[in-house]
Amino acid sequence: MTVQPTPVQQRAISPYRAKPRPRTIIAIVLLALIMLAWGIYWWTTGRWLIDTDDAYVRADIVTLAPRISGYLTEVNVEDNQQVRAGEVLAQIDTRDYQAKVCQAAAAVRAAAAELSVQQARIFSLQARQIQQKSRIDDAQAAVRAAGAESERSALEERRQVRLMSQNVSSMQQLEAAKAEMNKTAANLARAQAQALMSKQALMVLASDRQAAEAELVKADALQSQAQAMLNLARINLGSTQIKSPIAGTAGERTLRVGQYVEVGSPLLAVVPDSVYVIANFKETQIDLMRIGQTAEVTVDAYDGQRFNGTVESFAPASGAQFALLPPDNATGNFTKIVQRMPVRIRLNKGQARLGEIRPGMSVIVTVDTHHG
Incomplete structure (x- = not known):
């Protein structure tokens, strides 16, 4: 006996499926739209965004000492x-340093006085040299006069000798002429000696002047040294x-x-009001990064508030190279590790709560490598 299926069983084994419900269609369409929107966003924007959470706020802190x-x-x-x-x-306390300033000022005045003494000495030697040159001129004139007188007396002596040989002159006149000749010769020798002494005195004055000029240079150097000590004392007083x-x-x-x-x-540190961000990106992330690209900085301390920034510069080496003990892979055991490259981010001015950011805070940095 054959059993016939009921109408419900016939509908269940029907080759035609039930039509989907409207809610299911809407959900599928919404999911497709979301996936399409996400794909468009990723293709136009998302694939160009590079981020890292290895980033911190920094500032050029000055330590006063x-x-x-x-x-x-x-x-x-x-x-x-x-x-x-x-x-x-x-x-x-300024008392010790004020006393050193007074001491250095007194040394400057003493050096200036010594310099004036040396300058006056040189001026006196210059005047004496001029005077001595006049004396040399007088001595040379006396030598010429004595020479002329000696020549005249020699001629007179020779004339008396001729007259004596002719029995015209007496012996007494001849002896007087010889005595006069000897006297004028002695006067000539004395005048020549005086001229030589005057020249030697001029040489001595020239030597004294050279020594005085050397002393003047020394006095000037001592004054400069004293002035430098005074300046140093004043600097210490100002310090x-x-x-x-x-x-x-x-x-x-x-x-x-x-x-x-x-x-x-x-003694204390002064933290400037201007801060910046150092973001340590992986070396595989910086290929498309350029200076001037826009960056978004999310501060963890302020519930993820975001700030706008700009890529300012790249570090000249990876962070490991600036470590106290840089890694040396030439030891036989090598393990490749992705290095971190510090990137400096400048925060744009005029943003709300920018003055509340403090050095040391953790941030998340996202760089747009497509725009900027």
Whole structure:
């Protein structure tokens, strides 16, 4: 006996499937639209975005340290206080350095006086040289006069000799002529000696002038040295005021009134108001990166608030190369590790809450390598 299927069973084994419901169609269409939109976004924008969470806020923090040693007499800064560029933050006792300035100023005056003495000495030697040259001229004139007189007396002696041989002159006149000749010869020798002494005296004065000029150079050098010491003393006196070189916020304050500070000992740090971001991208991510491309910075501390930035520069080497002990792969055991390349991101000015970002905060950086 054959059993006939019921109408319900006949509908169940029908070769025609049931039509899909409208909700299913809508869901499928929405899913397709979402996938299409995501594909368009990825093709036009998403594939060009490169991000990293290995990024931190940085700032050029300045650590203040005294250039001189001494006791602090004033401290004009508190923790986390805003400071201006050039503002006096602390004062070192000035008494010792003021005394050194007075001492150096006295040394400058003494050196200036010694310089004036040497200049006056050179002026006196110059006048004496001029006077001595006049004496030499007088001595040379006396030599010429004595020579002429000696020549005249020699001629007179020879004339008396001829007259004596002719019995015209007497012996007494001949002897007088010889005596006059000898006298004029002696006067000529004395005049020549005087001229020679005058020339030698001029040479001595020239030598004294050279020595005085050398002393003048020395005195001038001593004055310059004394002036340099005075300038150094004034610099040290000015260094008793510890000033902030930049505007920012004071931190890590360790200075107190009455504290003795040493040269180079850190007293406090000034954090500037301007900050930037260092993002450590993988070396495989920077192929399409260029300076000037736009970047988006997400700050973890502010519930993911985003800030706009710009790629400013690339580090000259990977972070591992600047480590205290750089890796050396030439040891026989080699494991390839993707290196990190630091990229500096400049935050654009005029953004809300930009002044609340602090150095050291963790951020996420996304760079658009297609635009910018």
